[in-house]
Structures are given as structure tokens and as C-alpha cells.
Amino acid sequence: MCERYAPGVSVLAAEGELPSTCTLCGAQETRPAYHKNGFEVVRCAECNLVYVSDAPSADVLRQHYDWRFFQGGTERFGYHDYERESAALNRNFRQRIKLIERHCRGGQLLDVGCALGYFMAQLGSHWAPVGSELSGDVAEYTRRTFGFDVVEGEFDQIDLPNGSYDVVTMWDVIEHARNPMRMLKKAAQLLRPGGVLALTTGDIGSICARVSGQRWYLMVPPTHLFFFTNATLKRAVTQAGLTIVDVRYTGKHVAFSEIFFRLSYILGVSAFERLAERIARTPLGEVSLYYNLRDIMTLVAVKRNAPS
Numbered sequence: 001m002c003e004r005y006a007p008g009v010s011v012l013a014a015e016g017e018l019p020s021t022c023t024l025c026g027a028q029e030t031r032p033a034y035h036k037n038g039f040e041v042v043r044c045a046e047c048n049l050v051y052v053s054d055a056p057s058a059d060v061l062r063q064h065y066d067w068r069f070f071q072g073g074t075e076r077f078g079y080h081d082y083e084r085e086s087a088a089l090n091r092n093f094r095q096r097i098k099l100i101e102r103h104c105r106g107g108q109l110l111d112v113g114c115a116l117g118y119f120m121a122q123l124g125s126h127w128a129p130v131g132s133e134l135s136g137d138v139a140e141y142t143r144r145t146f147g148f149d150v151v152e153g154e155f156d157q158i159d160l161p162n163g164s165y166d167v168v169t170m171w172d173v174i175e176h177a178r179n180p181m182r183m184l185k186k187a188a189q190l191l192r193p194g195g196v197l198a199l200t201t202g203d204i205g206s207i208c209a210r211v212s213g214q215r216w217y218l219m220v221p222p223t224h225l226f227f228f229t230n231a232t233l234k235r236a237v238t239q240a241g242l243t244i245v246d247v248r249y250t251g252k253h254v255a256f257s258e259i260f261f262r263l264s265y266i267l268g269v270s271a272f273e274r275l276a277e278r279i280a281r282t283p284l285g286e287v288s289l290y291y292n293l294r295d296i297m298t299l300v301a302v303k304r305n306a307p308s
Ligand SMILES: [Zn+2]
Pocket: 022, 023, 024, 025, 026, 027, 044, 045, 046, 047, 048, 049
């Protein structure tokens, strides 16, 4: 597949699956930004949203996010060993739970792109979590391991009751979506009035991203299809009908071995991958580092009560 059409107009757009216009502002004119991993990354001439113009189909993406994404990656993308990295991930999740609980003390929570369920597993008993996950295998693992209810499929098309969630979370998810605006609007629909959306995504306007250019570690099409700045993310969330109450740049804990695994595919040096494997088998594999490159945005938004 992947027969290419003119730049800025994707195969899927030609099939009517995706709009050929910018999902954020509707403009059609784009400027080339990067060419990475065989994909064209463009910048909207009107609103500056950066996105992959020739995104793969939903079916191709679903194969991409099967079990291998979390165990050594698919075609060198994804995580080295998501399970082994769980200590670092859980520290990040507990940090995020603290942030959410400043805005909502508990209730029905929907974790979009819940992966192996680690975030939901960190929630206290005052939360009733439900997950959504694109991959059937991963959804099944999370159901079996933790007993969570996990809905399978593309989030903007899954069937869940509107106006019924206290919190919707999207941790490092919207950059993977084929249409993040549809996801944000769906999240707004599912929230009860006063409900909270919390999400993280990279900032392509950050100093780190601008200095790194197409070598930025988050510039990984087709895993990532959209690249927001502080301004485009705020515009997207506001356009979805939500009121932003907090945007911050939070650091992350990452397992020592995972750093070498990521270096191996950023720099294309396979020796780092072998080193990561070795480190993971030693006590150093348990060690995590905290870093903050100020290129990850954490945003909290609220669904205001409808005007009476
Ligand atoms: Zn635009």
C-alpha cells in the first residue's frame, strides 16, 4: 500500500477517510516541515499545526500497536520493555494522579489509550476506571491482568455513554491519533458538566524540539502523526468546547535501560540496543532517572456547565 499522491493530500484523504484539510483550522495550504521514516510531515500555513500528511489507515495502525509495541517495539518504535519499565512509569502516573486530584477527588475515570493498564492500577479505590485501547491483544491483557473494563477500538468511534465521566485522561495519546480533534470532541461529549480532561503530549515549539529538528525523539512517524505547540494544543482543546485550567511542563522518570534503547533508534546505533538489553538484566535495570527537557506539555481542562 502507501501509493503516494501529491504532497499534502493523503491516500486516505483521497478515499474520504481523512480530511485533506487541516483538522484544526480547515486550511488546505501546507508547507513541508520534515521528511522522516518515509513520511511527509507538513506545517499548516494558517494555524501552524504540524502533522503527517500521508498517515496510514486505521488497520495498519492497529497492527502497529499490537503487543510488540510494548515489548521491544515494532520496526524499532515503541517501548523497550514496558513491563520492566513499570516502576518508572508508575512514578509518572502517581505524579499525574496528584495533579488530577487537585481538580476532581474521585469518580468515573476513562483512560484513553490505556495500554497495559498501569495508570488505572495506580488509582485509589475512590476511582472507578474504564480503559479504551486500539489493540485487541493489549486490551485483553489489561482485562485479564487487572480485571479492568477495557473497550477496544478507535476512541472517537467507540460506544460509551455521553456526559457520564468525571475525568478523561489521554497520556501521550493524541499525537498517535489519525484525527486528534475528533478525539478531543469525543472526550468533551463523554465528560459530565464540570468533568476534567487531562492529557500529555510533546511540544514541537519547545527549544529541545527546535534544536533537534527532525532528530527530535518524538518526531517518529507513523507512531506520531500530529505535533502540537503550546498554542495549537490550547486552540484544539478550546475548539473542542473545554476550558483550559492548567498547562505545565512536567519531567518524567525513565528506566536507565530505556534511555539506551531510545538512543539506538534515534541515532541508528544498534550497539545501544544490545547495551539496553544487558543493563535490563542487571540491578541497574531497576534504576530510573528523572529528566525534564521542557518539551512535554501536561494540560488540564474542564467542561463548563452549559449556560442555562
Ligand atoms: Zn491549520
